[in-house]
Amino acid sequence: MALKALLLLSLLVISAGLALAKQDPELHQCKHQCKHQRQFDEQQKEECERSCEEYIREKKERERGQHERRRGEGNSREEEEEETQREENPYVFEDKHFEDRVRTEEGRVQVLEKFTKRSKLLRGIENYRVAILEANPHTFIAPAHFDAELVLFVAMGRATITMVREEKRESFNVEHGDIVRVPAGTPVYMINRDENEKLCIVKILQPVSVPGHFEAFHGAGGEDPESFYRAFSWEVLEAALKVRRDQLEKIFGEQRKGSIVKASRQQIRAMSQHEEGPPRIWPFGGESSGGPVNLFHKHPSQSNQFGRLYEAHPDDHKQLQDLDLMVSFANITKGAMSGPYYNSRATKICVVIEGEGFFEMACPHLSSSGSYQKVSGRLRRGVVFVAPAGHPVAVIASQNNNLQVLCFEVNAHGNFRFPLAGKGNIVNEFEREAKELAFNLPSREVERIFKNQEQEFFLPGPTKQQEERGRAFE
Numbered sequence: 001m002a003l004k005a006l007l008l009l010s011l012l013v014i015s016a017g018l019a020l021a022k023q024d025p026e027l028h029q030c031k032h033q034c035k036h037q038r039q040f041d042e043q044q045k046e047e048c049e050r051s052c053e054e055y056i057r058e059k060k061e062r063e064r065g066q067h068e069r070r071r072g073e074g075n076s077r078e079e080e081e082e083e084t085q086r087e088e089n090p091y092v093f094e095d096k097h098f099e100d101r102v103r104t105e106e107g108r109v110q111v112l113e114k115f116t117k118r119s120k121l122l123r124g125i126e127n128y129r130v131a132i133l134e135a136n137p138h139t140f141i142a143p144a145h146f147d148a149e150l151v152l153f154v155a156m157g158r159a160t161i162t163m164v165r166e167e168k169r170e171s172f173n174v175e176h177g178d179i180v181r182v183p184a185g186t187p188v189y190m191i192n193r194d195e196n197e198k199l200c201i202v203k204i205l206q207p208v209s210v211p212g213h214f215e216a217f218h219g220a221g222g223e224d225p226e227s228f229y230r231a232f233s234w235e236v237l238e239a240a241l242k243v244r245r246d247q248l249e250k251i252f253g254e255q256r257k258g259s260i261v262k263a264s265r266q267q268i269r270a271m272s273q274h275e276e277g278p279p280r281i282w283p284f285g286g287e288s289s290g291g292p293v294n295l296f297h298k299h300p301s302q303s304n305q306f307g308r309l310y311e312a313h314p315d316d317h318k319q320l321q322d323l324d325l326m327v328s329f330a331n332i333t334k335g336a337m338s339g340p341y342y343n344s345r346a347t348k349i350c351v352v353i354e355g356e357g358f359f360e361m362a363c364p365h366l367s368s369s370g371s372y373q374k375v376s377g378r379l380r381r382g383v384v385f386v387a388p389a390g391h392p393v394a395v396i397a398s399q400n401n402n403l404q405v406l407c408f409e410v411n412a413h414g415n416f417r418f419p420l421a422g423k424g425n426i427v428n429e430f431e432r433e434a435k436e437l438a439f440n441l442p443s444r445e446v447e448r449i450f451k452n453q454e455q456e457f458f459l460p461g462p463t464k465q466q467e468e469r470g471r472a473f474e
């Protein structure tokens, strides 16, 4: 009897232990951080842990609510099927797919989830991550290095970016359209030097340590951003920096404002004027030394009344060469579209910078019936979409606003764009017999469609867009 009771008791203990171990990893992490806030007393730590629990509970409730709403929506079988297809569309990312890495009163850094989180179809670009930094006017973004190769695009505002390269410091004043390469591990910091305008920087990162994951390492900091110096024992730090512990505690204990903070006008002026390194020479200042390239100072590679395309190719820019990355920017006139076309080798990762519209893409992977699935998505500021190599795609601007899209194209070397409409479309290149045989129609009829094309790449968009969009999305 006693033995049985003992057994029961130990079982209870074990299952309680299991329940604890199964704690939500995010909750665990949150509580862990509470425990390690050195400035908190015991009561504050408890409060902090309680707010963690509350946060997770609310989050779970929100998620449950969303799930139920979704389930409640579709009535007919068909609608339900469409719903699953939309959920399985792994090529479009919206607000909810971003996570705040940094959030202070003066700005934030949002990181997009791993491309493979929803579907393995994007494993070809698994080792790329997208992040967006936003900072208020006259702010300082704390020094850090990353275990990732980094390419920045200034989407809005004016910044000064400073990098430390082997004992020398280089600063660049950058503005809308500038592309900056930050090699992995390079200490980098920046300011928003504009007094009124927000700074918005879109980043693509290629992790070099843990595939698909990157971290920021802050040395100069305190509690927030937490300095990595603090991870060392006092003994080691005292020896390394040759100062006493109380001085160390002071220097690594003051900063609590986070990694984006307000700067004074004087500080901004001083930091944006002390530009070291080679001066900027038109069109791309300091480019040979790895400085910025401005996309908009280049000639557009495509330009007509329906849109403009700017491209920075790795063959032309050393900064992008080893990453095999092309950066492009399309400004599609309202009511017009780009494509349809496909990339021969490159996979496009696109971020909508301004405007609205939608895209359509043919994907054989998502279809169960052996044909092509039409993948589509509504586009507006901040939406990210991916067009893999070989996939025919068209991007359409709304009737009301131009659509501005920034794209990072991975595997750019040797890539060709094959137009599927417009002048120079692939069918036009076929000889007569091939047209006849492929379409099973007289070549005249095929040519009437594919030869009757005036524009290239940017084309007039559908006139019945409203209807089209209605069909594509809801």
Ligand SMILES: [Cu+2]
Pocket: 362, 363, 364, 365, 366, 388, 391
């Ligand atoms: Cu596909």
